[in-house]
Amino acid sequence: MKRDFDLIIVGAGAVGGALAAALRNSGLSIAILDAREPPRFSSEAEVDMRVFAISRASQRILDALGAWEAIRMARVSPYREMHVWDATGGGSIHFDCADVGEPLLGHIVENRLIQHALWEQIGNGAHITPIHPVTPAAVEFDAQGVTLVLRSGRQLRTHLLVAADGAESVTRKLAGIGTRGCSYGQQAIVAHVATEKPHRCTAWQRFLPSGPLALLPLQDGRSSVVWSLDEGRAGEIRALDDTGFCAAVTEESGAILGKATATTLRASFPLQLLHARAYVRQGFALIGDAAHVVHPLAGQGVNLGLLDAAALAEVILDAHARQRDIGDVGVLRRYERARKGGNLAMITALDGFKRLFSNDIAPLCLLRNAGLSAVDRFTPLKNAFVRRAMGLQGDLPDLAR
Ligand SMILES: Cc1cc2nc3c(=O)[nH]c(=O)nc-3n(C[C@H](O)[C@H](O)[C@H](O)COP(=O)(O)OP(=O)(O)OC[C@H]3O[C@@H](n4cnc5c(N)ncnc54)[C@H](O)[C@@H]3O)c2cc1C
Numbered sequence: 001m002k003r004d005f006d007l008i009i010v011g012a013g014a015v016g017g018a019l020a021a022a023l024r025n026s027g028l029s030i031a032i033l034d035a036r037e038p039p040r041f042s043s044e045a046e047v048d049m050r051v052f053a054i055s056r057a058s059q060r061i062l063d064a065l066g067a068w069e070a071i072r073m074a075r076v077s078p079y080r081e082m083h084v085w086d087a088t089g090g091g092s093i094h095f096d097c098a099d100v101g102e103p104l105l106g107h108i109v110e111n112r113l114i115q116h117a118l119w120e121q122i123g124n125g126a127h128i129t130p131i132h133p134v135t136p137a138a139v140e141f142d143a144q145g146v147t148l149v150l151r152s153g154r155q156l157r158t159h160l161l162v163a164a165d166g167a168e169s170v171t172r173k174l175a176g177i178g179t180r181g182c183s184y185g186q187q188a189i190v191a192h193v194a195t196e197k198p199h200r201c202t203a204w205q206r207f208l209p210s211g212p213l214a215l216l217p218l219q220d221g222r223s224s225v226v227w228s229l230d231e232g233r234a235g236e237i238r239a240l241d242d243t244g245f246c247a248a249v250t251e252e253s254g255a256i257l258g259k260a261t262a263t264t265l266r267a268s269f270p271l272q273l274l275h276a277r278a279y280v281r282q283g284f285a286l287i288g289d290a291a292h293v294v295h296p297l298a299g300q301g302v303n304l305g306l307l308d309a310a311a312l313a314e315v316i317l318d319a320h321a322r323q324r325d326i327g328d329v330g331v332l333r334r335y336e337r338a339r340k341g342g343n344l345a346m347i348t349a350l351d352g353f354k355r356l357f358s359n360d361i362a363p364l365c366l367l368r369n370a371g372l373s374a375v376d377r378f379t380p381l382k383n384a385f386v387r388r389a390m391g392l393q394g395d396l397p398d399l400a401r
Contacts, residue, residue: 040112058306061309104201196261227249279340
């Protein structure tokens with residue numbers, strides 16, 4: 001087949017960028033496309049509205065891709081403890097890195113910084129062609145490969161097209177892959193706030209009947225609010241002025257860090273549960289939010305996506321080394337088998353948590369409060385939870401080990 005690239009990745013977010021960086025020295029010719037220009041990062045600029053709690057497994061992947069050192073040097077915030085408690089009842093759970101013999105639980109990192117650091121690595125790849133700003137208009141499959149038609153009319157031929165274009169993935173839809181899921185009817189409001197008390201390198205999360213409110217520690221001493229709320233209430237909270245927003249955060253967080261004294265502007269993100277019915281077909285694969293979207297209450301979305309990118313890179317490199325067609329569905333199924341079951345288990349667990357904690361039926365409140373406190377006291381189970389969330393155990397791709 002006459003092709004323009006061996007591999008085309010649509011979406012240069014953290015996940016698509018990680019896949020490109022993982023394959024940059026493979027000898028494969030790769031195009032990475034995005035609707036936007038690559039983000040720029042400056043330590044002088046305000047902290048990105050989108051910050052992620054990055055697990056140790058994600059840190060190891062970014063390290064293996066050569067991006068972690070630049071991220072660490074620029075602006076990250078390690079967190080060593082996590083405190084989760086229920087506003088209805090006295091249940092709570094506390095995780096401490098010392099309990100699992102680790103120096104930290106993870107890092108809070110800006111999305112823009114991860115993308116920027118990955119772009120620096122992608123730029124070192126001799127066979128990688130960035131193409132932006134572009135958007136796909138059609139995807140055509142035939143016996144020899146795949147044609148991606150761009151809105152401009154340009155056509156690109158490839159053996160393997162990877163959709164990494166996020167939750168609303170146009171590429172997934174154009175490839176005809178369906179999804180299961182639902183809207184949560186919620187928005188996550190994010191803002192960075194200054195507080196009276198220091199955050200003590202701790203991630204705080206209070207479960208309210210209306211949704212969880214998290215305070216994630218930032219390097220400059222502020223905390224990043226991630227507050228999930230039903231749409232109506234989210235609209236009201238967004239409309240508050242800074243003083244009103246700070247007062248609401250103070251009250252709804254139980255003033256765990258004292259008063260919130262200053263805030264940035266607010267941004268909001270619609271929340272949904274989504275899982276693709278298939279991750280692959282001949283000449284095609286999905287990774288990251290294009291394949292699965294989870295509630296942000298446990299900060300797992302990008303961590304799952306980076307594991308997808310690492311697992312797919314492993315399968316592609318192996319097939320390429322054996323001179324097999326990297327777009328062959330038999331090859332790609334190895335990636336699907338490695339990731340889909342584990343992602344589904346995480347999606348199901350997070351959805352269960354979300355529903356359990358947003359419920360104020362009295363027996364359920366009692367049960368979950370008792371459950372939280374029981375797990376808190378049962379150290380082996382608690383440590384097993386934390387080790388899995390950190391990516392220290394489980395079936396991990398080589399890049400995450
Ligand atoms: C409020 C909130 C808090 C979160 N906190 C955490 C957390 O703490 N930890 C965690 O692990 N996860 C967290 N997540 C989840 C995380 O944001 C996502 O899982 C992650 O961003 C997915 O990365 P991605 O690269 O797959 O997709 P995206 O980040 O959505 O990137 C997609 C890329 O594709 C491009 N694109 C989109 N459409 C097109 C198109 N048509 N054509 C070309 N390019 C296109 C976009 O420009 C973008 O560059 C959170 C999510 C929310 C909403």
